[in-house]
Amino acid sequence: MATLRDVAREAGVSVATASRAINGLGNVTAPTRAAVMAAVKKLNFVPHSGARSLTRRKTDTVGVILPDLFGEFFSEIIRGIDLVAHESGMHLLLGNMHGSTHETAAAIAAMRGRVDGLLVMPPDLKPELLADYLDPALPTVLLNYDAGPLDLPFVAVDNYQGAYAMTEALLARGARNIVHIAGPKHNRDARDRQRGFVDAMAKIGGVRNPAILPGDFSEESGAQAARLLVQGQLPADAVFAANDQMAVGLIAGLAEAGKSVPGDVMVAGFDDIPLARHLNPSLSTMQVHIDRLGSTAMMMLLRILRGETLGAASATILTPALIARGTTGGAANRVAAQPATAADASA
Amino acid sequence: MATLRDVAREAGVSVATASRAINGLGNVTAPTRAAVMAAVKKLNFVPHSGARSLTRRKTDTVGVILPDLFGEFFSEIIRGIDLVAHESGMHLLLGNMHGSTHETAAAIAAMRGRVDGLLVMPPDLKPELLADYLDPALPTVLLNYDAGPLDLPFVAVDNYQGAYAMTEALLARGARNIVHIAGPKHNRDARDRQRGFVDAMAKIGGVRNPAILPGDFSEESGAQAARLLVQGQLPADAVFAANDQMAVGLIAGLAEAGKSVPGDVMVAGFDDIPLARHLNPSLSTMQVHIDRLGSTAMMMLLRILRGETLGAASATILTPALIARGTTGGAANRVAAQPATAADASA
DNA sequence: ACGCAACATGTAACCGGTTACCATGATAAT
DNA sequence: ATTATCATGGTAACCGGTTACATGTTGCGT
Known part of the structure; x- marks a missing residue:
């Protein structure tokens, strides 16, 4: 050469x-x-870009570290990131922590000298640990993770509000015994969604200890929950899964057991993955605009790299919208969960 | 630092x-x-990995250049690649040619000095052009593209055989007037699938000029085809879409027009994207194991990087399997399109 | 014709590692 | 006691670009 x-x-x-x-x-x-x-x-x-980036002290590359690459959720995020990155001539270096905390550290360390900035999604990591791993000199934007005391810019989904709104909608449709299928124990999104559900049940439904089944965001765990529901004879008239993936498994499981949706039981999910509207009946869910999660974070990172200060924009909260579809017996109309916030509008 | x-x-x-x-x-x-x-x-x-790779003359990174990042097809490929890459401590640098020939050249050039090898999927590029862009010194494996005279290692899907088998299956189910929805004109996969369809219609069905509607692999173009079918009063009793994405749009379009599937018309797709089995009725399709396309290519690239010679293994053809599901009125059983080849078994 | 500015081009240091080659001191052999 | 041997560690060149600074060249004004 x-x-x-x-x-x-x-x-x-x-x-x-x-x-x-x-x-x-x-x-x-x-x-x-x-x-x-x-x-x-x-x-x-x-x-030779490697040599060039050595002297220029910039690589025109951003590192993207995700917990996994499975399912539409992550592919949508990557697509959103790429959309913005490509416009600015940036490349994407993919790092995968494959769920393990130890690998997270390795993935972040391996990025040094390869990237100008980092996009990290650490759904089940404690903030203190994250601070240890991250290089303070490397511009970093967190995906779907409010680092709280760490004061790192982030873009997140208002999971609490979304779950609250969905639970409210199910109650409004006449459901009395709503069962929640939770996500992974350590996952922040999952915990926030569960809190939103529990609070809505208490405040609006007047129910103190609503039924909650365990899950791990996988389709299989949704099917598992269906079996528990049917065998355990839980008197459920609605099930609210913490994500769409589980809702899909749940619906399949219910169909197997001869239960009709939404006739016997209503079903709702969270995320609005592309698959949701293609199910039959189509899945009611909270629309997150997953790709925007990625593109918004990437835009924030670009601004930091350009030397701008983000100020208030350093914390962007995307408010999910309620999409009522077939599995809750409703028409396919969309309603905003609440007035869009300034942050949402600017996204 | x-x-x-x-x-x-x-x-x-x-x-x-x-x-x-x-x-x-x-x-x-x-x-x-x-x-x-x-x-x-x-x-x-x-x-500092940048500096290190400058002297070591290796980057522990492979470049992945795809035509697009949209839809499950590509996310599955990336997942397959990552699975293997991660095991070997390799990183993935994503390049996106966004459909444009000019950008392809740029994407490939930008990889120099950043990667040890390349995985490229150039679905609508002429081999000669590709040869111009590629650096002969950089180990490269082609995804889903038989470069023919170029003598580059590749892993591809037997699109012709797959389309042939699917057409045969539709005929066996009693369809007489089968309409094909083609993919993009310049796309090789699309052309091979169309050839398979045409040949099967001629040899088995005895039909000379079967009806073919244009499409571009997008869901919308499938819906478009549905409108043409209904308005144009084409006497179709089966539609074979060149990919699942279009089949999805087609089914939605047919439902809108009040046509029942598979009652009025059978539908088949190609790829077996995850969504396919969740449709109702579930979509009959040719199963490609998209993730294997990626993981196989990555394994080949790793072997080249290790200095091994691939020999016959440098051309891997994956044979898709026929999955008969609801949209062709069949039970959900799977049948191999033909005996698995040695290449397929080793994948 | 002379001085100086403005501009084109060259030399060499540098980015942050790796590594060939050499110097040093300790130990072993005679 | 003297020298050969060797493990350890230092010096400096190198990977392939970028760029501060030095040098040479041209053209303008007077």
């Missing part, structure tokens, strides 16, 4: 001139530039 | 020794190594 030295020699100029010609710096005469360009073409020279 | 020089100074040794201690090379005494490690911990030193 040809190097800049080769090009310079071929064009009969110094490396400095060659570099300047290639990068379009002003102080090069037209004929010199032409000679350099000819050499570039002839030798098929492509600048 | 601390550099190796800082660490060496702190530990009272030279940079060479520090480097050796950190990388576990033999010629360092235990006390010296301990001193270095203490300095590393104290200064929070993390080696």
Whole structure:
């Protein structure tokens, strides 16, 4: 592979001139530039980005660290990020922590010297640990994680409010015995959604200890919950799954057991993955605009990299919208969970 | 951020020794190594991967260049790649050519110096052009693209055979007037699938010029086709869409027009995206194991990077399996399109 | 014709690691 | 006691670019 030295020699100029010609710096005469360009073409020279980023101290790459790559949730996030990154000529370096805390540290460490900034989604990590792993000098935006005391910019979904709104909607539709299928114990989204459910049940439904089944956000755990429901003879007239994936498994499980949705029992999910509207009956859910989660975070990171200060915009909360579809017996109309916030509108 | 020089100074040794201690090379005494490690911990030193890769001449990163990031097809591919890459401690650098030929060149060029190898999926590029863009010195595996004369390793799906088998199955189910919804004109997969359809119709069904509607692999174009079908009064008793995404749109469009599936018309797709089995009725399709496309390619690339020669394994053809589901009125049983090939078995 | 500014180009240091090669001191062999 | 041997650790070159600074060249004003 040809190097800049080769090009310079071929064009009969110094490396400095060659570099300047290639990068379009002003102080090069037209004929010199032409000679350099000819050499570039002839030798098929492509600048070595690794070497370049060493001196420039920027890599034009952002690291994206996700807990997993499975399912539409993550692919939508990546798509959202890429959309914005691509416009600014940024590349995406994917890091996967595969659920393990130890790997998270490794994934973050491996990014040093490769990226200009980081987008991290640490759904089940304690903030203190995260602070240990992160390099304070590396601009970082958190995905779907309010770091609280850490004072890191983040974009998150208002899970509490969303779950509250969905529970309220189910109660309004006449459900009395609503069962919640929770997400992973350590997962923050899952815990916030559960809190929203519990609070709504207490305040609006007047129910103190609503039934909660365990789950882990997987389709299989939704099916599992269906079996528990049917066998355990829980008197449920509605089930609110903490995410769509589980709702999908749940519906399949209920169908197997001969239960009709929404006839025997209503079902609701959370996220609005693309699959949701294609189910039959279509799935009622809280629409999160998952791709916006990614694109908003990427836009924030870009602004930080440009040296702007985010100020109030450093904490962006996306409010999910209630989408009432077939599984709650409703028409397919959409209603905002609450007036869109300024943050949401700017996204 | 601390550099190796800082660490060496702190530990009272030279940079060479520090480097050796950190990388576990033999010629360092235990006390010296301990001193270095203490300095590393104290200064929070993390080696700068950019600088390291410059001398080592390897980056532990592979570039992945895809035409788009939309839909489950691509997210499944990335997942498959990541699965294998992660095991070998490799990172993934995402490049997106966003459909444009010009951007493809840019995406590939930008990878120089950043990656050890390339995984490229160029569905609508001419082989000659591709050869121009690719760096012959950079190990490259093509995804879903038989480069023919280029002699590059690739892993592809037997689209022709798959489409042939699906058409045969539809005919066996009693369909007489089968309409095909084609993919993008320049897309190779799409063309091969169309050829398979046409040939099967001719050889088995004895039909010379079967009806073919245009499409572009998008859900919307499937819906569009549904409108054409209904308005144009085409006497179709089965529709074979070139991919699942279009089949989904098609089914929605047919439902809108009051047509029942599979009662009035059978529907089949291609790819077996996760969504397929969740539709109601569930979608009959050719199962491609999309993630394997990615993981197989990544495994091939790793072997090349290790210096092994692939030999016959450099061309891997995955044979899709016929999955008969609800939209063709069948039970949900799976039948192999044909005996699995050696290549398929080894994947 | 001379002095000086403005501009083109070259030299070399530097980014942060790795590593070939050499120097040192300790130990072993004679 | 003297020298050969070797493990350990230091010096400096190098990877492939960028860029501060030095140098050379041209053109303008007087």
